Amino acid sequence: MSAASTQPIISVSNLSKTFASGLQALKNIDLDIRRGEIFALLGPNGAGKTTLISTICGIVNPTEGSVTVDGHDIITDFRAARSMIGLVPQELTTDAFESVWGTVSFSRGLFGKRPNPAHLEKVLKDLSLWNRKDSKIITLSGGMKRRLLIAKALSHEPQILFLDEPTAGVDVELRRDMWQLVRSLQAGGVTIILTTHYIDEAEEMADRVGVISKGEIILVENKAELMRKLGRKQLTLHLQNTLQLVPPELANYHLELANGGSDLIYTYDTQGDRTSIATLLEDLDRAGISFKDLQTTQSSLEDIFVSLVRKNK
Amino acid sequence: MNVQAIRAIYRFEMARTRRTLMQSIISPVISTSLYFVVFGAAIGSRIAQVEGISYGAFIVPGLIMLSLLTQSISNASFGIYFPKFTGTIYELLSAPISYFEIVVSYVGAAATKSIILGLIILATAGLFVPLRIAHPFWMILFLVLTAVTFSLVGFIIGIWADGFEKLQLVPLLIVTPLTFLGGSFYSIDMLPPLWQTVTLFNPVVYLISGFRWSFYGIADVSVAVSLAMTIVFMAISLAIVAWIFKTGYRLKT
Numbered sequence: 001m002s003a004a005s006t007q008p009i010i011s012v013s014n015l016s017k018t019f020a021s022g023l024q025a026l027k028n029i030d031l032d033i034r035r036g037e038i039f040a041l042l043g044p045n046g047a048g049k050t051t052l053i054s055t056i057c058g059i060v061n062p063t064e065g066s067v068t069v070d071g072h073d074i075i076t077d078f079r080a081a082r083s084m085i086g087l088v089p090q091e092l093t094t095d096a097f098e099s100v101w102g103t104v105s106f107s108r109g110l111f112g113k114r115p116n117p118a119h120l121e122k123v124l125k126d127l128s129l130w131n132r133k134d135s136k137i138i139t140l141s142g143g144m145k146r147r148l149l150i151a152k153a154l155s156h157e158p159q160i161l162f163l164d165e166p167t168a169g170v171d172v173e174l175r176r177d178m179w180q181l182v183r184s185l186q187a188g189g190v191t192i193i194l195t196t197h198y199i200d201e202a203e204e205m206a207d208r209v210g211v212i213s214k215g216e217i218i219l220v221e222n223k224a225e226l227m228r229k230l231g232r233k234q235l236t237l238h239l240q241n242t243l244q245l246v247p248p249e250l251a252n253y254h255l256e257l258a259n260g261g262s263d264l265i266y267t268y269d270t271q272g273d274r275t276s277i278a279t280l281l282e283d284l285d286r287a288g289i290s291f292k293d294l295q296t297t298q299s300s301l302e303d304i305f306v307s308l309v310r311k312n313k
Numbered sequence: 314m315n316v317q318a319i320r321a322i323y324r325f326e327m328a329r330t331r332r333t334l335m336q337s338i339i340s341p342v343i344s345t346s347l348y349f350v351v352f353g354a355a356i357g358s359r360i361a362q363v364e365g366i367s368y369g370a371f372i373v374p375g376l377i378m379l380s381l382l383t384q385s386i387s388n389a390s391f392g393i394y395f396p397k398f399t400g401t402i403y404e405l406l407s408a409p410i411s412y413f414e415i416v417v418s419y420v421g422a423a424a425t426k427s428i429i430l431g432l433i434i435l436a437t438a439g440l441f442v443p444l445r446i447a448h449p450f451w452m453i454l455f456l457v458l459t460a461v462t463f464s465l466v467g468f469i470i471g472i473w474a475d476g477f478e479k480l481q482l483v484p485l486l487i488v489t490p491l492t493f494l495g496g497s498f499y500s501i502d503m504l505p506p507l508w509q510t511v512t513l514f515n516p517v518v519y520l521i522s523g524f525r526w527s528f529y530g531i532a533d534v535s536v537a538v539s540l541a542m543t544i545v546f547m548a549i550s551l552a553i554v555a556w557i558f559k560t561g562y563r564l565k566t
């Protein structure tokens with residue numbers, strides 16, 4: 001790979017934002033977004049996700065630190081930086097009386113691109129808005145408006161797309177469509193940064209996950225790596241005979257009884273010592289406990305996320 | 314220079330005018346006609362002439378200025394206030410567009426509208442009174458300079474305003490009184506000496522005087538002073554706009 005393609009497409013360094021109210025919404029953020037990846041930014045309400053995105057896009061002035069987009073500083077070289085970025089805001093903010101076609105044409109022009117009806121037609125078709133192209137925006141449903149905002153962002157062929165909670169208030173089927181769209185954009189070389197409160201969305205879509213809490217990035221990790229590292233596994237043994245109590249000789253495994261004593265649950269770290277399962281099974285045998293079936297489950301990103309944020313409280 | 318963006322905003326703003334054609338064009342025409350009926354016909358029949366011009370014709374430049382000022386301000390202030398109000402300003406702020414380009418497109422569109430309006434009023438006035446335009450070039454120049462200057466003022470108000478009341482406040486409390494007291498309907502000479510002096514502090518006097526001169530060759534103050542004052546107002550407005558953008562005042566947090 002050439003140096004240009006391994007260089008991050010967005011580089012945030014030491015970025016801080018303190019609002020006039022004195023609230024520090026971003027605290028010394030360092031973050032690199034890789035070219036072509038789907039990056040999911042997770043964090044509870046008020047964590048600073050929107051503020052971070054708004055700062056990169058030029059809507060909020062940073063208090064400290066710098067951001068470059070494909071090597072262009074977002075302040076001194078804002079034209080080059082911004083023309084690469086498409087932004088889909090969290091709030092459904094649209095004009096009311098403009099037509100669908102009018103507003104996507106407007107967006108394209110605003111970003112300095114020559115009119116290209118064929119491209120706009122494709123974007124509207126991809127988002128199932130083509131048959132509403134002459135409708136006034138005010139007559140669209142909420143989900144349609146959300147898609148329209150995406151169409152506006154895609155109208156100027158951005159190389160980077162920010163999606164701030166793109167699937168909030170969108171029905172299940174449409175969510176699937178949107179994931180599909182995001183994947184096809186990625187296949188076309190677009191880098192995507194999305195925020196979401198649906199962890200399954202991040203789990204499904206993202207290459208990497210960042211967790212922000214109270215204005216600090218507390219974790220950035222490959223999704224698979226993250227699940228491997230922090231994911232906890234549970235081994236459930238369906239017992240032959242129900243147990244009233246976990247035998248004391250098994251105390252250091254911290255086993256739990258469930259399902260009226262017919263299931264025995266063992267929770268362990270995937271990073272931990274693998275042989276412990278083997279010894280557990282031996283010890284069970286020694287204690288005369290036999291089981292008819294077993295099953296393991298891995299914790300989801302959601303569990304990881306919740307435990308991380310709780311720690312940061 | 315992001316020409317596509319300027320074109321997009323300009324078009325968007327002009328489309329807004331077309332959608333609100335009634336209120337943008339027709340209502341000023343009706344109100345001007347009413348002025349003619351009331352001032353021109355009813356009162357004018359008792360005031361024979363002002364400086365050798367029939368009263369009806371005398372008030373035409375002032376009437377046009379009155380509309381030009383209020384419309385420039387309201388067009389430009391709504392144009393920029395509305396995206397702030399609805400939140401669509403995010404797109405403007407995240408676009409690869411400079412402040413200069415933003416001002417050119419919004420102020421350009423607002424000024425275009427009010428100039429069109431001024432010309433419509435002029436044509437309407439022509440139906441009521443015989444018109445004579447002694448210095449057409451100067452007439453257009455004053456029209457354009459005033460439209461641009463007050464569109465800049467409107468832009469500033471639109472950025473400053475954080476509610477609809479404020480948007481109406483300045484035009485209502487400042488611009489309309491200044492225009493009425495700025496010699497729209499009378500010559501400054503008709504006032505007692507003290508009020509003549511006070512009036513000279515009213516910036517609108519210079520605009521109306523210069524504009525009227527371009528019609529009839531008569532003026533309350535010299536044309537050079539009128540032109541200079543118009544340019545001074547424009548420079549002040551530009552300086553304020555530049556400051557707004559430099560500091561991000563009320564646009565960015």
Ligand SMILES: Nc1ncnc2c1ncn2[C@@H]1O[C@H](COP(=O)(O)OP(=O)(O)OP(=O)(O)O)[C@@H](O)[C@H]1O
Nearest residue numbers: 019021023025044045046047048049050051052566
């Ligand atoms: N314009 C503003 N002025 C003052 N404080 C603000 C402003 N915008 C956001 N904040 C504050 O900054 C913090 C971060 O807000 P932000 O919108 O970035 O959170 P978020 O992570 O996007 O949350 P959510 O998931 O609810 O969208 C919050 O405490 C919020 O109240």
Ligand SMILES: [Mg+2]
Nearest residue numbers: 049050051090
């Ligand atoms: Mg948010």
